[in-house]
Amino acid sequence: MTILDKIVSRKKEEVALAKSNVSLAQLQASPLFLRTCYSLKESMENPQRNGIIAEFKRASPSKGLINGTSRVQDVVLGYEAAGASAVSVLTDTDFFQGSLADIQTAREVLQIPLLRKEFIVDTYQIAEAKAYGADIILLIAACLTPSEVKHFSEYAKSLGMNVLLEVHNAEELDANIFDSIDAIGVNNRNLKDFVVDLQHSYTLVDRIPDRFVKVSESGISEPTTIQQLKKAGFQGFLIGENFMKTTDPAKAIQAFVKQLEVN
Numbered sequence: 001m002t003i004l005d006k007i008v009s010r011k012k013e014e015v016a017l018a019k020s021n022v023s024l025a026q027l028q029a030s031p032l033f034l035r036t037c038y039s040l041k042e043s044m045e046n047p048q049r050n051g052i053i054a055e056f057k058r059a060s061p062s063k064g065l066i067n068g069t070s071r072v073q074d075v076v077l078g079y080e081a082a083g084a085s086a087v088s089v090l091t092d093t094d095f096f097q098g099s100l101a102d103i104q105t106a107r108e109v110l111q112i113p114l115l116r117k118e119f120i121v122d123t124y125q126i127a128e129a130k131a132y133g134a135d136i137i138l139l140i141a142a143c144l145t146p147s148e149v150k151h152f153s154e155y156a157k158s159l160g161m162n163v164l165l166e167v168h169n170a171e172e173l174d175a176n177i178f179d180s181i182d183a184i185g186v187n188n189r190n191l192k193d194f195v196v197d198l199q200h201s202y203t204l205v206d207r208i209p210d211r212f213v214k215v216s217e218s219g220i221s222e223p224t225t226i227q228q229l230k231k232a233g234f235q236g237f238l239i240g241e242n243f244m245k246t247t248d249p250a251k252a253i254q255a256f257v258k259q260l261e262v263n
């Protein structure tokens with residue numbers, strides 16, 4: 001059993017429990033549910049912003065505790081101030097020490113698109129994402145069938161949300177191209193063994209149709225890497241650990257972006 005299998009089976013139990021505590025109707029009645037979402041595409045195309053999707057991540061199965069002290073509102077506001085195009089917040093508790101409360105807190109302070117970083121296995125979690133203030137959902141091809149990806153992405157679009165599909169290889173990419181997807185992310189980290197290799201991005205970029213926002217995810221720690229990924233055809237860069245592992249992630253992104261502008 002891989003770690004991904006473990007996370008997904010735990011997630012299914014968690015969703016069953018959540019459904020019995022809060023009905024779909026209750027989610028739909030929440031004040032945030034009817035709002036208009038920020039557009040990921042628009043934010044990505046805004047020349048005032050830098051393409052970084054900056055992530056709030058306290059811990060991960062591969063690294064253990066990354067940052068146990070920084071507050072979500074301070075970090076995400078720092079990310080926005082540094083010109084990030086979007087913010088990602090982990091909501092999984094058991095493996096990443098995140099929560100829906102973190103998304104809600106981020107939404108209260110942010111005016112850029114917000115991604116619920118979660119292992120989505122049920123449409124209920126998509127309704128939950130909107131109800132707690134997210135604009136974007138992540139669909140991970142490695143743990144879904146193509147028909148689930150299609151169904152979940154169409155449901156998200158029906159709520160006016162944006163969809164980021166995450167792939168790790170050409171098979172996953174080719175099997176999951178749907179009109180209901182807005183952006184495609186290449187995860188440089190293999191979720192089954194945690195090995196990180198930026199080469200996955202370079203290998204897959206030209207295989208992603210140009211109508212999708214192209215995002216490179218994980219293992220980015222140098223501004224020069226962003227320049228190279230841009231040259232290869234990426235518009236988005238998902239970065240977590242590099243900022244979160246410092247005592248002041250807001251300061252870390254600021255210094256990183258400054259470097260980006262010099263280069």
Ligand SMILES: O=P(O)(O)OC[C@@H](O)[C@@H](O)c1c[nH]c2ccccc12
Pocket residue numbers: 055057117118140166187217218219220238239240241242
């Ligand atoms: O911290 P990094 O190496 O910069 O990676 C961020 C992000 O890509 C990573 O957290 C991630 C990518 N896909 C995921 C799926 C689930 C959980 C986490 C992830």
